[in-house]
Amino acid sequence: MGGRWRRAAWIAGYFALVCAPVVVLLAGGLHPPGERAWEFSMGLGFAGLGLFGLQFVLTARFRRLTSPFGIDVVYLLHRYLAWIAIGLVATHFAILWLFYEDALGVLDPREARWELTSGRAALLLLGAAVVTSQWRKRLRLEYGAWRYLHAGLATTGFAAAVAHVLGVGTYTALSGTTAVWVALTASWLGAILWVRLVKPWRQVGAPYRVVDVRARPGDVATLVLEPQGHPGMRRFAPGQFAWLTLRSSPFLLREHPFSIESPPEELPRMHFGIKALGDFTGTVRDITPGEIAYLDGPYGVFSVDAHPEATGYVFIAGGIGVTPILSMLRSLAERGATRPLWLFYGNATISESSYRAEIDGLAARLRLTVVHVLADPPESWSGERGYVTRDIIERHLPCSREGLVCFLCGPTPMTEAARAALVDLGVPQSHIRTEVFEFV
Ligand SMILES: Cc1cc2nc3c(=O)[nH]c(=O)nc-3n(C[C@H](O)[C@H](O)[C@H](O)COP(=O)(O)OP(=O)(O)OC[C@H]3O[C@@H](n4cnc5c(N)ncnc54)[C@H](O)[C@@H]3O)c2cc1C
Structure with a gap:
């Protein structure tokens, strides 16, 4: 199936699953008949829950699901859909509160019906999961701590929401509908088990060993990994990335994403070039050969x-x-590719240019034009200066650019400026691919 059809099939499947809880609602019969606001509120609650349930599937890293779109796009969607889902569930509650306050009973959890408290707890927990993700940096939440918090809030919030629906029971008690509901919930929870238990368990069974750590200029270290006791990754496309776990267990949510720096032709050996920028990456240069690593990718x-x-x-x-x-x-x-290639490699200073020598070596084996661009070059520098701008790109690319495909990877201001410049220079938007080193 072509990429476009695969994307369409996934989107159609997604909507079918989001609608599934509403089908359960309709199968249960509307109650009380004729109460439009009540029915509308129930529809919103079920649709919100359907969306929340599928959030687990979106982040379960199913390769077949993520590959037609790109995992960064799937994560972005996850973030936007969370707002829609919490909006639906909050409106469900607000309508009941405004028009059917009696049905909600007292708010005090010591006196309230447990299933209604469970619904309110779900709203708070899922709301907290959305808010702490959106404003993680503003709340100064460290990424690793935020991941535990997010997993805890999302899982308990969703469990509370399911308990609420089953406890209230109005729309799920009819014969057959409980089974449908339980099956839907089980498939959502299956996604969690897949990414948090099955995948880590597989990684534990297929460890890698660090065989070399090469220090590079600009605070970069290249880790060289080899599979230990198994054939290793069978294939990957050059440019892809993997989640790497070092000095920890794959069960502990401590993995970090890194692009594979080596080509697939070097498999089963794999290289990862890591720049010391934070808590984890700052420790990579201290890794020693012989240490165990785990990969998901x-x-x-x-x-x-x-x-x-x-x-x-x-x-x-x-x-x-x-x-x-x-x-x-x-x-x-x-x-042995013969196509013309251009590389614009921007760095702050010459000592930050971690791969300069290697790239110049590659230029000798390829039809590759390398343009080193330094923001703060030494006086003797004869190459391009400043940032990778439209003028610099135009100076080095040929006049006919419609057939070129461009790959941009770096800080967001740089990739956005480069994208605008390329479009201005006649490269179609659809020929520009960007990799972002942060899941927004
Ligand atoms: C697809 C992709 C490919 C990448 N390839 C490379 C590469 O080849 N070389 C390289 O040096 N860096 C790469 N990165 C960036 C690298 O993953 C982060 O720099 C690293 O995870 C930061 O962790 P830290 O604890 O050192 O820094 P922190 O200071 O803790 O985090 C800095 C930022 O990195 C992000 N981050 C931190 N931990 C994680 C995590 N576990 N999962 C996802 N994001 C996280 C968060 O946005 C955080 O705000 C890549 C990132 C992505 C998304």
Whole structure:
């Protein structure tokens, strides 16, 4: 099935599943008949719950689901849909409160019916999950701590919501509907078990060993991994990434995403180029050969392999954003590619340019034009200065640019400016691919 059809099939399946709880509601019969606001409120509650349930599926890293869209797009969708879902559930509660306050009874959990308290707790827990994710940085929540909090709030909130629906029972008590409801819930929870138990368990059974740690300029270290006691990753497309766990168990939610820096032709050996920027990445240079690592991957759609029709490839990298591009260049060199290639490699200073020598070596094996751009170059520098701007790109690309496919990876201001420049220079939007080193 082509990519467009696969995307359409997933979207149709998604809507069918979101509607499934509403079907359960309708199968249970409307109650009390004729009360439009009541019925509307119930519809909203069930649709909100359907959306929340599918949030677990979206983040379960099912490769078949994420590959047609790109996992970053799926995560972005997850974030927007959470707002819609909490809006639906909050409106469900608000309508009941405004028009049917008696049905809600007292709010005090010591006196209230447990299933109604459970519904209110679900609203608070799921609301907290959405708010703490949206404003994580503003709330100064460290990423690792936020992940535990998010998993806890989302799982308990969803469980409370299901208990509320089953406890109230009005729409699920009819014969057959309880079974449908339990099956739906089980499939949603299955997604959690898949990503939090089955996947880590598989990783534990297929560990990797660090065989080398290479320090590079600009606070970057390249980790070289080899599978231990198993054949390793069978294939990946150059430019893809994997979740890496080091000095921890895959069950503990401590994995970090990193682009695979090496080409697939070097499998089963894999390299990851990691820049020391935070708590975890700052410890990578202290890793020693022999330590165990776990991988979950490959993921992502940022790859030349997804664009075989291109007349040439343009790569624009900022700093450590060069790692997926290196994988693509190395792979193209291994395959003896003859297409014209351009790499614009932006760095702050010459010492930050971690892969300069290697890239110049690749230029000798490929039809590759390398343009090093330094924001703060030494006086003797004869290359491009400043940032990767429209003028710099225009100076080095050929006049005919419609068939080129461009890959941008680096800080968001850089990729956005480069995207605008490329479109201005005649590259179609659909030929521009971006990898962001942060899931927004
Ligand atoms: C698809 C992708 C590919 C990447 N490839 C590379 C690469 O090749 N080389 C490289 O050096 N960096 C890469 N990164 C970035 C790298 O994952 C982060 O720098 C790293 O996770 C930061 O962790 P920290 O604890 O050192 O920093 P912190 O200071 O704790 O975090 C800095 C920021 O990184 C993000 N982050 C932190 N932990 C995680 C996590 N477990 N999962 C997801 N995001 C997290 C958060 O947005 C956080 O605000 C990539 C990121 C993504 C999404």
